[in-house]
Amino acid sequence: MQLLSVLTLDTMNPAVKKVEYAVRGPIVQRAVELERELSEGIKKPFTEVIKANIGDAHAMGQQPITFFRQVLALCSYPELLNDSTFPEDAKSRARRILQSCGGNSMGSYSASQGIDAVRQDVARYIERRDGGGPCDPDDVYLTTGASDGIVTMLKLLVCGKGATRTGVMISIPQYPLYSAALAELDAVQINYYLNEEKCWSLDISELQRALDEARRHCNPRALCIINPGNPTGQVQSRQCIEDVIRFAAQERLFLMADEVYQDNVYADGCRFHSFKKVLFEMGPEYSDTVELAFFPLHLQIGSLYFLCGFRGGYMEIINMDEEVRAQLSKLVSVRLCPPVPGQALMDLVVNPPQPGEPSHEKFIKERTATISALAEKAKLTEQVLNTVQGISCNPVQGAMYSFPRITIPEKAVKEATDKGQQPDMFYCMKMLEETGICLVPGSGFGQRDGTYHFRMTILPPKDKLTTLLNKVKEFHQKFLQQYS
Template identity: 45%
Template structure:
């Protein structure tokens, strides 16, 4: 028998994996888990339990699922209930129509025809209605088992290791950490363009040009990512900005990647979601026939918040069918759960006026958006009246991303501990209050600035208490380290 070092170890494993950090599950989150265990063991803390504010998991925070969606899913899962009086008639009708298209009428089968043929037709219709009649073709749409997998598969398409220069992926700063991890995993190069915090996290196209100029010295930028509405910033891009981005894509020969998973989470008065595809086609054939675009949508955010059901879609624009077919092969590694796909079906084809479930569905949607607006305004009010904290306008998504002042003494302490200053702040806050935040370093931020992301998903009064505790702690933090 061979002896010596085991084959798989830190030196022999794929080195790209070592660069994947999943910062939202990083040291602050890990410590929060330890603290909760200590509390469960009877160890006394200054607080009762850990308060999770670091995930965008709506239903974990008490948000109720859409009634119609769950009724349809329940009926498809257990069709015997179709004969009961416990469900709305339109939910029963929808379930019967879906079951006709499932293999042997069962959610327990793979159902490739429903996923690959029936659903793209429904999604194309949804996109056309959303975009005011801009054509959408089922052949360009793929149903995916969650957007994280979709992003990985798209990068698998565009990253070419055979080229002399590494592939550059251009992303906003700050951005959701999944992009950094996926880029690292594929051995590509991350190229960042800084969002303008003083202008409500606006995109400055000149900054993107400058980033591209610098990046081309060491990599080959291919993809420009646009996150709209923004995560973690909550900004919504204007139509004029989207037009500028499209012109830049033509000038620089870039594939546009539109992360639009929060498109339904827009609540600020005057803020409107414009899909990148709609704007592209309204700019005319010189753009719509040239620019390559990939856009993504997910059921885990939006009006459903179905984080536990992993499904979404990808739409390709101006991508050759030969390339698309290869992506279709990659997708075979990512067969979505049929129950998740049923949830997607309801969201792209919700109850219509006159249907028994229409008014309830609309009321649930409006209540959700109204609640989000109240929470966003509460966060802005409480955070902005605190010395040393600034929170810009929150137009959409589920978070606040305020900038915080960190005294020089605290910066030096963080350096001694081998931490970023805002990571130190989040750790100290956790130990004293039990509140779990995500540090701004995890998302990227301009040098010399510090932030944290907080999800605005707790009930209003609970969120008010959380925000006030953060403000109180930050005041003491400034006093102690000034």
Template identity: 65%
Template sequence: MGQQPITFLRQVVALCTYPELLESPHFPADAKERAQRILLYCGGQSLGSYSASQGLNCIRQDVAKYMETRDGGVPAESDNIYITTGASDGITTIMKLLVSGEGRMRTGVMIPIPQYPLYSAAISELGATQINYYLDEENGWALDKNELKRNLSAAREYCNPKVLCIINPGNPTGQVQSRKGIEDVIRFAYEEKLFILADEVYQENIYSEDCKFHSFKKVLYEMGPEYFSTVELVSFHSTSKGYTGECGFRGGYMEVINMDPEVKAQLEKLLSVRLCSPVPGQVAMDVVVNPPKPGEESYELFTLEKMKVLHNLAEKAKLTEDVLNTIPGMHCNPLQGALYAFPRIFVPPKAIEEAETHGMVPDMFYCMKLLEETGICVIPGSGFGQKEGTYHFRMTILLPIEKLKVLLQNVKNFHTRFLRKYT
């Protein structure tokens, strides 16, 4: 997609991987200091050694400090931090821990619709019960507490709801939840004794000036001890998103709050089965949470690279939203955060009929036509879930801006032809 790696991150990983480079004059002193510190915590001072299953101790300490700074002093303990193989590994591990029972006592997991398909796949694989709650598209994909209550009450007839998943900022929808919305969710989880999974991997990707990222942990703490000492919460972060985009390193972490000590012991056993997350990914995660500080040699270049990536993403989010909303028969909610657009598309009745003759759902038919005619690959909304009778697709905003302009114009031209053909 043309996004350049963050120099400092690659330098620290390179130095840890090949320590002989510590003698090279081509690496800055602050990158060398970080690499040397991390290597001291590695078995044999080598990145090729297993780490503790929970992750390198120094990196968990850095994650805890990062979270305290991010949340304005809300305390974080390194013992509650687990370094994971991307956020996905943490999410599926916690799901394994929570799923139990048979029949009407089978664990129910509430997930947003539209959702990131990792959740429905994990629920299916583990034999849990999926409980959908719909985000309010007409209200910028907001969370509706009444919608949560309705679906929870209905689900209690056929399963045992125990888990509530939240994705903030949203994937595929790109919304940023308000503080009030988060408070409502926490109260709901408190009242209904639900375990919250807070997927916060896009926390750095906030583009709208009217929006701010509020971590579930911070809001929970500020709601007072009645909530902070009882509501069970796990939050997730990753090297794959934000301004780094380092998906291949498979770095991530999760913080566990208010988990029963005996259950926590089982979590550590479960994590020990996979030995440890990739140590180079742990190093990449450390740079995300412990970047260069003012006065350090790499601070200026790091800040310049970081802000360039985030500025470009914000510009591309606005461009995508604006262009999609000029297309007749298409509507895109404001792209407040994350890395995607999820526009609603009008599919004419004739196109729906033709899709049926091909054994396809209408938005898959639309996306296949788009792919065949333009070479543009987007994902049909049916892959994420959507209200019956509505159709969407998800596209990324990651392309270099000049290519993105061409892509959006091609989507516009295709959609115009599609409507002309089938209306």
């Protein structure tokens, strides 16, 4: 009995088929295979696969903050509260978290919106960050990583068919979670291009162009901004943010600000400005009307504190219609609750050891070391890549990626096209096979036609990063030679 399956490529959800996700796509699968082959003793032109495709600092050999790990251990096994080797501030933090969990343990479900005490701490953190603008804990939703929050918000927004389908504006290059979620939700992706020549800045005229064009065939309802940029690493100026807010208000767009890298800003002269702070400084004409959801803290956990595997995150909702908010609360309740260990961790991130507490000094030391190392590696990456003919790299101002532009000779473009591959996928695949370095091709994030890039994390330890950059340099020179 050999029947055709019930579920085949032809009969499955067509929206899912359209989803693409380069950050964990074919190149990463090949990297995993290569690792397996190496471990089986198969000879390769390299001895190690270096995965510079994903923003996971910890897998790159970093150790997470001691204080965080201590509190998580105490929460997991409260018997340790009697252990005198743990510092008192870690214990008191653990006690507070446990008390706010049902049943005095991380094992229970929490409220769907997140543990009350954690949401209160997040709200106080936002108030401190923004110099006192109020934040209501009821506006804070804890999530399973930032992805969860972003997808939930998009889910509320999409509706319509044909020419009235919801359109959502996203930057190109973008983080492909956005394009994947829009494909899955069968919404229209409206591309606005960042200006590579001006260090990936955002021009309002380009927003206007993209919006005007889109209005001919869909119903644009939301504008997504990633600041600091991913994969592009730029940090937006205060003026730019103000202009974007004005644009959203004028054009009646729901604003989604993805600020997960807010603490990762390295470049001299750059400063992070939160959308919320700027919004409130613009006065009630804007602060009372512009609908804003922002997603501030997931990847910060990943990048700076090395605990992205816990899938913590939160979003704050501003000026949302009350009835819609009730629908949001209902929607998050279906998934019961975000993982409680991730919620506990979030509490520590927004409420780290304070001056005078026993763990403060060590915390500051570990945190400072991490940030200075990242700043140094951001500079190193830019410098080395810009010495290579055929590669040009904007300064890495924030986040933890570089997104250099690469020259791909006509002959290589042709060979790729003949193979049905994007030219930069062809380039990255070749680099992986020859050097063991795993990068993500720019086509996975979007780029102007005829330009090519790759995304590389700046996370490997300095000596490994130096080796990596030199190998990239060598590969690129050989590649140009081979195809010119």
